Amino acid sequence: MTNYDNRFATSDQYSLRGRVFRKIREDILSGKYKEHEELKEVAIGEELGVSRTPVREAFRQLELEGLIQIIPNKGAYVTGITAKDVKDIYMIRSLLEGLCARMATDKITKEQLEEMEENIYLAQFHADKGHMDQMAELDNRFHDILYEACDSKMLEHLLKDFHQYVLRVRQKTLSNNSRGRASNNEHRQIMEAIKAKDAAKAEELANRHMINAYDNMVKNGLYEIYGDELNEEDNNKWKELK
């Protein structure tokens, strides 16, 4: 969550540490490692066939990404994410996606705009067919285009981090077909505001888009899907045990 500056996208793609880092992150986001689960250095090292050193370094990065919490001399634990965290993130994202849309209105390239249109057009098709996986994919891509179009590495990276962070919860969120349709319509409106160079409108719409996404999430039972793990009280109770 904290890496503001990935300008130099060198990102140790091929080092052991980098691979371990991405593997663990993947496993957390995919749910293989559940909340509050303890990650042991040797176990993961053996599983991946590496020593503790790269694992430890990956842990340090994961901690700053907010995915695990390291308690000195004790262990590394997958962080819980409370309902309040999710709400806070969506409030923050609402503002920042708005800013992003506003900035993108000036900076977007013809190519990016065309990809947006294509994206929306395709999403319409998949919405009609009820293809939920593709919808999720296109939704991700739409926002990524927007992030890139704002021409601010700072903002782009920040939003991508948030997006990633909240993926754990969001997974099943778009699976409601009517929301998928509505979401795509909002995308279209945002795109058209940008196309019309109406920055204020684009900002306002992107703003709303996030709030709507959050409201839908709550309405569709954010709590039920993830149960107690998103219940703050239970979370605190767990903390006291440690």
Next chain:
Amino acid sequence: MTNYDNRFATSDQYSLRGRVFRKIREDILSGKYKEHEELKEVAIGEELGVSRTPVREAFRQLELEGLIQIIPNKGAYVTGITAKDVKDIYMIRSLLEGLCARMATDKITKEQLEEMEENIYLAQFHADKGHMDQMAELDNRFHDILYEACDSKMLEHLLKDFHQYVLRVRQKTLSNNSRGRASNNEHRQIMEAIKAKDAAKAEELANRHMINAYDNMVKNGLYEIYGDELNEEDNNKWKELK
């Protein structure tokens, strides 16, 4: 003392790694290590009397904090910060400080409000006396109180990170006495809006406060102070060399 509640409880206070981390960060922010300077693991290890291991782990954290960039198999370099980065950060901060003030309006405690009042009162005194160091200190503290008062670990952490990140640039910014006075007056207005439970006004004022701070920075020669290092073109040129 270990704060389980803070998922971002980074850089444990007493481990070597934590001490090394904070020391290097301090040295970067204070200017001891300049932009683009290479940090060598052994050199720093010897200077601090520790082995490479904790130094390396500290590097991983510093990288995610955005303070250094690690190029695999090459080295760790203090990151440059462009004028555009600074501008982007202030635009982002403007929105988020506004959100923070809005949220704080509901959540602030009596104690926090009292510390704010004291802070502003004291700052008035030091502004009159021309005590710039104390002014900077009080300014930091005012914002920290606000961050804590919003009752969102997410937002608090994010804003503290941003604040820290721009510290390198901001250092001499408040040294203009008239800005110090104006800034403190803006603090007072924010505080009073919060006290009056006027969330919208608090948000708007905090918003403006950041924009004013940035404008003042630009007016007072952000570029001159840091010269070419804040010039994006030169920075890019440097990148190509690596």
Next chain:
DNA sequence: AATAGAAGGATTGTATACAATTATACCGAT
């Protein structure tokens, strides 16, 4: 039976050794 405490094992923290990669310097060919 309940509890304090000690022993042992498990786990993380740090240091060091070795491997891989990159930078430097020297030398010869042109």
Next chain:
DNA sequence: ATCGGTATAATTGTATACAATCCTTCTATT
């Protein structure tokens, strides 16, 4: 003198060894 290349040194990447800390369990005492 300049350019290339090779050898050597410097530096980072990874593995392992050892130290410190924490957790579990069992025992002894009340």
